[in-house]
Amino acid sequence: MNATTPCYYECGICNHYHPANWDGDCRDDENRLTFDQIEAKHGPDGWDEVPMPDTGEPIIGKGFFHSVGRPGNKSPRSNCR
Numbered sequence: 644m645n646a647t648t649p650c651y652y653e654c655g656i657c658n659h660y661h662p663a664n665w666d667g668d669c670r671d672d673e674n675r676l677t678f679d680q681i682e683a684k685h686g687p688d689g690w691d692e693v694p695m696p697d698t699g700e701p702i703i704g705k706g707f708f709h710s711v712g713r714p715g716n717k718s719p720r721s722n723c724r
């Protein structure tokens with residue numbers, strides 16, 4: 644891996660890939676790619692897969708869905724679908 648190689652991680656929530664430096668909502672289509680989409684974009688050797696960030700925390704509480712963790716929100720996922 645080097646600074647010019649795009650990096651993606653496989654998301655444990657949506658089973659798609661997100662750019663390694665991206666942190667947001669899984670439904671952000673611009674930043675949710677399939678393996679095939681990445682390979683079409685960068686070629687088989689043009690990108691690196693990296694571990695999902697912040698692996699020390701439970702996936703469910705990581706905030707990939709908006710509004711998770713907002714103070715006072717007792718049902719943080721209630722408006723996610």
Ligand SMILES: [Zn+2]
Pocket residue numbers: 654655656657658659661668669707
């Ligand atoms: Zn995701």
